[in-house]
Amino acid sequence: MTNSVTRAGGPRGGKRERLAAAAAQVFYERGVEKTTIADIARVAEVPxxxxxxxxxxxxxxIQAAIGAHDRTMREVIAILEQDEDPAERLKGLVRxxxxxxxLAAEYGCPSGTLATELxxxxxxxxxxLAAVMRGLLDWIETQFRTMGRDDARELAVALLAAYQGIxxxxxxxxxxAMMEAEGRRLERWIDSLQL
Structure with a gap:
């Protein structure tokens, strides 16, 4: 979905929040099995x-990292919801x-990579983590349904699958460049689905 931590300057907030964000970042970059608690502490700047x-x-x-993914997704959706047009919301997600x-070229999808490992x-x-990803899938479905699509669930699965695949x-x-090209194609596809 999106990176849970701002890479420039690292995670901010209280220690618990910094540790959760750092866990999400380090699990993403190194994988769960290769990550030590010391690695997470270092990134969070916590002893x-x-x-x-x-x-x-x-x-x-790991649960805290999943929570960080959920918070990030909710923040992204809140920003996208400011647009009144559901097609524009979806294209904003793609953008x-x-x-x-x-980051995808270096590590893959933050949530998808973690899902595979877990x-x-x-x-x-x-x-x-599946519940978090289901929340995104449901939100995407709602956008297609608001666009008047009876096949909203299938379209939502297709969009999320296209992102995971790319x-x-x-x-x-x-x-x-592969992600950029596929993203532009997905934007055109969303436009073609408007009734």
Missing amino acids: VGNVYYYFKTKDQL GWIEQRD DKRADGLDQE SLLTNTFRDP
Whole structure:
């Protein structure tokens, strides 16, 4: 979806929020298994010992990272909702994805990458992230439905799938231009769906 942490200057806010944002960033950049609590503490600019005051386990940090993804998604949606036209909202979402093309080339989709990693675990955290991604899918469906589309759910799945697919390809080939080209195509596709 979008990066949960502003890379320039790192995460800001209280220690708990900084740790959650840092966890989202470091899990994205290094993966859950390769990330240590010390890595997260360093990015959050919090002493390692303080991490345990807020989060007792790495799994709690994963949950906090999922929460950071959810907050970021809600913030993005709130901004997009300022536009009255649902097609423009969707194109704004796509433009946001395009703006993240360099990060996608380096790491893939923040939520998609984490979802793939969590799917290999048997602790239910994958379902927590699925709920966040379902929220985005539902919002996209609402936009298509507001556009008068009876096939809104199918279109929402197609749009989100196109983004996940192009994120994977952009990352695989380390080619941000792929995301930009697909994003422009998706904008034209959204325009073609207006009744």
